[in-house]
Each structure stands twice: as C-alpha cells, then as structure tokens.
Amino acid sequence: MGRQPCCEKVGLKKGPWTAEEDQKLVAFLLSHGHCCWRLVPKLAGQRRLHPYMHGDGSARPPCKRIHLVSDSQSHAGLLRCGKSCRLRWTNYLRPDLKRGLLSDDEEKLVIDLHSQLGNRWSKIAARLPGRTDNEIKNHWNTHIRKKLKKMGLDPVTHQPVAASRADPLQDPQQDPHCDGKASSQESAGYGTGASAEEEALTSAEPKQGATCSASTASAVSPSPCSSSSASASASAATPGGADVDWPDPLDLFQVDAIIDMDWASILSGSGGGGDIGVDLFDQCSDVGFDQEVWM
DNA sequence: AAACGAATCAACCGCATGTCT
DNA sequence: CAGACATGCGGTTGATTCGTT
Structure with missing residues (x-):
C-alpha cells in the first residue's frame, strides 16, 4: 500500500x-x-x-x-x-523505571512468564513494575538464555534440550531466537497453546498495573523517579x-x-x-x- | 599499554493491531 | 465496510563498554 x-x-x-x-x-x-x-x-x-x-x-x-x-x-x-x-x-x-539489573526474583518471574507467554515481552513487562519490554528482552537474550542453556534447558520450550531436539519442526542448528521466522512460529505456538493461561494472566493485569502505575512513581523515592x-x-x-x-x-x-x-x-x-x-x-x-x- | 573479541543495551525497522472516518 | 492512520510490539542492529591476552 x-x-x-x-x-x-x-x-x-x-x-x-x-x-x-x-x-x-x-x-x-x-x-x-x-x-x-x-x-x-x-x-x-x-x-x-x-x-x-x-x-x-x-x-x-x-x-x-x-x-x-x-x-x-x-x-x-x-x-x-x-x-x-x-x-x-x-x-x-x-x-x-527501575534501573539496574533484574533481581533474582524478577528473573525467576520472567522465566516463569516466558514459559507461559513466549516472547511476548510487553506482556511480561506488564507484570514487572518499572521494567520495560526492551529491557527484559535484552536481559533475556544476554543473560537468561545462557543460564537456561547452561542448565540444559531449551530457552524456547523450557524443556530439557534433548526433549526439545526431538521436535521435528525445530531445526537444531538454528537458534529460534535469532531467527525472525522461527520466532514467529514459536510465538504462534505459544499463542495457541497458552491461550487459556494467557487469558488468565491478562485478566490479572489491571491489578498489577494499578499497583505500578503512577502511584509507583510517587511511591519510589523521588530521586530515582525523577x-x-x-x-x-x-x-x-x-x-x-x-x-x-x-x-x-x-x-x-x-x-x-x-x-x-x-x-x-x-x-x-x-x-x-x-x-x-x-x-x-x-x-x-x-x-x-x-x-x-x-x- | 594496546589490540582484539565478547558482551551489553539503546535505538531502529518493519509488521501487526486497534481506532477513526 | 474499507481504507487510512497512529500506536504498539518483537526482532535486529550497531555503537559502546568491558574483559582478556
């Protein structure tokens, strides 16, 4: 167009x-x-x-x-x-905005949410007050992904690598997170598979949002906020x-x-x-x- | 101290989605 | 209802910083 x-x-x-x-x-x-x-x-x-x-x-x-x-x-x-x-x-x-690295708790939450939502960073970020989707996405790609791999887990499926390799649709040579097409496939998968769960998460969002919106800005000490x-x-x-x-x-x-x-x-x-x-x-x-x- | 490579993260790009006319 | 437009999202890039040799 x-x-x-x-x-x-x-x-x-x-x-x-x-x-x-x-x-x-x-x-x-x-x-x-x-x-x-x-x-x-x-x-x-x-x-x-x-x-x-x-x-x-x-x-x-x-x-x-x-x-x-x-x-x-x-x-x-x-x-x-x-x-x-x-x-x-x-x-x-x-x-x-919070600055600095994600805390352990935040990291765990990100991993947990990612296992349910996939690469929907904005949805994940919505559950972490003061964190942005970009920040979480960067943190995921630079830190968490490596950690999961070290632990022998597939960062995409959150399953042990051997199990996820068994998936015929997935090219073992390729890191789906580095490939746009693979990623979209993957998120499509999440979209269908986790819909109910996601629905539940999404419906819970307003409460979270309420705690972290403008009031957060005021709740945090003035200096970091401003x-x-x-x-x-x-x-x-x-x-x-x-x-x-x-x-x-x-x-x-x-x-x-x-x-x-x-x-x-x-x-x-x-x-x-x-x-x-x-x-x-x-x-x-x-x-x-x-x-x-x-x- | 310099050179090099790896890691990090701010910013950009293109597409998807929602809203309005 | 269709088209136009604004915004949001996720993937990717590239400049900078950090660590190692």
Missing part, C-alpha cells in the same frame, strides 16, 4: 539522544503527557502548552485537527520522529555527557500528579485543577495552534 511512513525521514535525527533532547522530551511529557506521539516532537519545542493530553489513551482529544501554524518557527521542537520519542520515553526516560536517575543515566547515555539543566524534581512530581488526573474531567472543566481548567484555546494560541481547524 502507499502508506506513509510514521514520520518524515528527511531532516530527522537518528542515533543516540543528547541530554538536551532528553530534557526537552521529559519536560514536555511530564507537564503535558502525550496526545499523539507524532506531534510530540513538534510540540516539545514549544514554550507553553495546555496539558490537554492524556496518559492512558482515554479521552483522546482530536489530535488530527491539531495543526501547527508553522513548523519552522523560533521553537524548532525535536528533530525526531514520534516513534523515536515514544521509545525513548518508555524505555529510558519514564520516571517510574531527574536524578534520569539525568544521571541520560548524561551517561549522552555521548558528550554534558551537564543538563534538569527541571526541579519536586516540580516534576507536582506535574506528574497532575498528569495522573482524569483529563476528561479536566477538559470538561470539572477537574478542579486550578488553572488547568482554563480554556484550551487560550493556551493553544500561545503555541500557534490554528483554532479554525479544531472546530
């Missing part, structure tokens, strides 16, 4: 994020949440925006009608595609390692709390969020929204 790419590739930056980009993104997302990721890079460079955006996908505002009057004005935004912003945020900048760890790791990940002027952690937490509010009620004016309930368009005019296209 003639489907357009998720972003215009021309002129967009790739590769490692700089501290400055991180800062822009964090500051923007903590104060506004996100609406459609495609717009985030553009809006992240703007000075002030109304926090109309949502964190949970509900009450989605009419993003498609948002129209920046000019992209090339004074505030250039981030030269990244929305996809890249989302990835950076979910895998690295999110305040409620700028200290984020900035530390961000600068660590930054080639230049430049010092960054991160927002005050306390400010971020106040904003974070606001983000957790019910945006639908905020937008309807009943949120009681003080200046949050002000007219959207007042704020939009600040950043060059074309009101005409909203209506």
